[in-house]
Amino acid sequence: VFNFSAGPAMLPLPVLEQARDEMLCLPGVGASVLEISHRSPAFIAIIEAAEANLRTLLGVPDDYAILFLQGGGRLQFWMTAANLIGDLGAQKGKSADYLLTGSWGKQAMAEAKKAGPVRVAYDSSATNFDRLPAPFCEGAAKMDLDPDAAYVHYTCNETIQGVQFPTEPDTGGVPLVCDASSDFLHKPLDISKYGLIYACAQKNAGPAGVTIVVVKKDLVANASPDLPVYCNYNTHIADNSLNNTPPTFSIYIVKLVTEWLMQEFGDLKAVHHHNQKKAGLLYDVLDASPDFYIGHAQPGCRSLMNVAFRLPSDDLTDAFLSGAKKRNLTDLKGHRSVGGARASIYNAMPIEGVEALRDYMVEFRSEQG
Ligand code: PLP
Numbered sequence: 001v002f003n004f005s006a007g008p009a010m011l012p013l014p015v016l017e018q019a020r021d022e023m024l025c026l027p028g029v030g031a032s033v034l035e036i037s038h039r040s041p042a043f044i045a046i047i048e049a050a051e052a053n054l055r056t057l058l059g060v061p062d063d064y065a066i067l068f069l070q071g072g073g074r075l076q077f078w079m080t081a082a083n084l085i086g087d088l089g090a091q092k093g094k095s096a097d098y099l100l101t102g103s104w105g106k107q108a109m110a111e112a113k114k115a116g117p118v119r120v121a122y123d124s125s126a127t128n129f130d131r132l133p134a135p136f137c138e139g140a141a142k143m144d145l146d147p148d149a150a151y152v153h154y155t156c157n158e159t160i161q162g163v164q165f166p167t168e169p170d171t172g173g174v175p176l177v178c179d180a181s182s183d184f185l186h187k188p189l190d191i192s193k194y195g196l197i198y199a200c201a202q203k204n205a206g207p208a209g210v211t212i213v214v215v216k217k218d219l220v221a222n223a224s225p226d227l228p229v230y231c232n233y234n235t236h237i238a239d240n241s242l243n244n245t246p247p248t249f250s251i252y253i254v255k256l257v258t259e260w261l262m263q264e265f266g267d268l269k270a271v272h273h274h275n276q277k278k279a280g281l282l283y284d285v286l287d288a289s290p291d292f293y294i295g296h297a298q299p300g301c302r303s304l305m306n307v308a309f310r311l312p313s314d315d316l317t318d319a320f321l322s323g324a325k326k327r328n329l330t331d332l333k334g335h336r337s338v339g340g341a342r343a344s345i346y347n348a349m350p351i352e353g354v355e356a357l358r359d360y361m362v363e364f365r366s367e368q369g
Contacts, residue, residue: 002353005331006159006306006344007182007203012264015256015348033252038245046252047241053258057268060191060214067213067233068241068251073104073181076198076211077111079231080177085150086116088224094150096177097121099143099169101301102129102158103337108179112153121145121152128338129161132301136166140298143169151175151195157183159203160335162308162342163297168193175219183305184212185261186347187272195219201250204305204346206257209250261347271347278345278354279304285361292365296338310340317341320364329357 003010026033029042036042051066060066069075083089085096095117098109101124112118122133122143131137145152152171157164159182168176168190175195184199191197196215202208213233220233229235235243265271283302286293286309296308311317317340324332334340345354 001328001330002349002356003330004343004345004349004353004357006335006342007200007346008208009203009344009346010348010353011207011253012257012260012348014264015253015260018256019253034249036248038242038248043248046248046255047246050251050255050258053255053262054212054214057185057258057261058189058191058214063218064191064214064216065233065237067215067236068246068254069211069213069236070209070247072208072211073179073198073200074107074111075231076179076200076213077108078115079233080151080153080196080198081112081115081118082227082231083220083223083233084116084177085112085118088227089116089150090220090222091150094148095119095146097146097149097152097171097174099133099152099154100125100129101132101163101165102155102161103335104158104160104179104181105153105155108153108155119146119149121149128296129158129163130296131298132163132165133169136169137298137300145171145174147172147174149174151177153177153179155179155181157181157186157303157305159306159344160308160342161296161338162303162306163301164303164305165301175216182344182346183303185258185268185271186275186305188268201254203344204348206254207250209247210254212254257348274351275304275345275347278349278351279307281351281354281358282307282343282345282361285358285365289365292368293361294340296340305346306342306344308334308338308340308342310334310338316368323364324357324360327356327360329353329360332357 099122100106124131131140133143134140177196180197180199182203185204198213200211286295294310332341334342
């Protein structure tokens with residue numbers, strides 16, 4: 001089965017096989033990874049390797065910490081704001097700018113508002129989040145940025161709408177806070193452009209249960225010690241993500257996924273190239289039949305990870321989805337706020353899966369006359 005779920009999503013087969021082989025007994029340890037203390041030398045070696053792999057793949061400099069947290073992307077919606085704005089934030093007195101380019105960014109802002117003052121600096125909800133600000137999308141409104149903002153929050157890939165920033169928005173020096181939950185590790189990043197990046201792992205980086213945060217240490221250094229201990233980034237920076245019991249199994253899988261990326265592709269440039277090739281196969285089908293497969297994202301902001309499109313009617317959508325299932329192409333139903341279909345093609349989706357979907361789409365179109 002090729003599973004096009006938006007997440008939790010497919011994991012690389014070699015990762016699943018290694019996890020199966022090591023499930024009862026980690027080599028050299030004599031116990032399962034599920035049974036060992038998070039303070040044991042064996043687990044410390046795993047978490048350190050996961051961090052080192054991420055540092056290598058993304059080129060993360062030493063003045064940034066890499067944290068392995070729980071609570072998913074949703075806890076980060078509030079936690080980023082609580083550490084930076086509001087009474088307990090490192091930049092108390094300032095407000096934060098939000099770019100609303102999809103459902104997740106909107107939810108991120110709603111949670112942040114509970115921690116401190118926020119402003120909308122861009123909002124494409126009037127067109128059901130189908131575009132990015134100019135200059136990314138021609139004819140779209142520009143961002144309205146506050147030069148004194150504590151940070152600019154954006155969602156680099158909106159999983160539901162399939163709208164992705166091709167590169168970072170220019171904030172004129174205001175720190176960028178980025179929700180990279182659904183495209184983390186899909187291409188190289190210039191980390192120095194970011195104040196903080198967070199990503200739940202269950203799409204591109206591993207299984208559910210762990211959320212990876214890459215944070216510039218001095219950005220959050222002045223967050224108040226009155227924040228709940230778990231919700232203060234400085235706790236996890238000081239304790240190397242071992243203040244409480246971390247999601248040990250999920251971190252172990254992140255280690256295997258990052259090893260797989262390095263062995264299979266070498267670097268994230270090659271991963272990006274592969275993702276462009278995969279997404280191109282599907283967008284070519286959309287472009288060949290724009291009245292039949294109606295892409296949601298406007299040109300200039302199409303996602304390489306989530307290809308969202310509608311068909312001309314609900315009946316055709318149902319027929320498309322059930323025909324796909326018969327071919328073992330599953331989880332293609334679009335989110336209810338967009339409708340239609342959505343193919344999530346993260347790093348672990350092999351090109352054979354995308355080719356099988358492409359062939360089915362071409363056939364289904366021609367069958368309809
Ligand atoms: N942000 C984005 C872009 C997402 O796609 C998701 C989940 O799909 C989330 C945040 C929420 O993550 P979680 O379910 O881990 O809280």
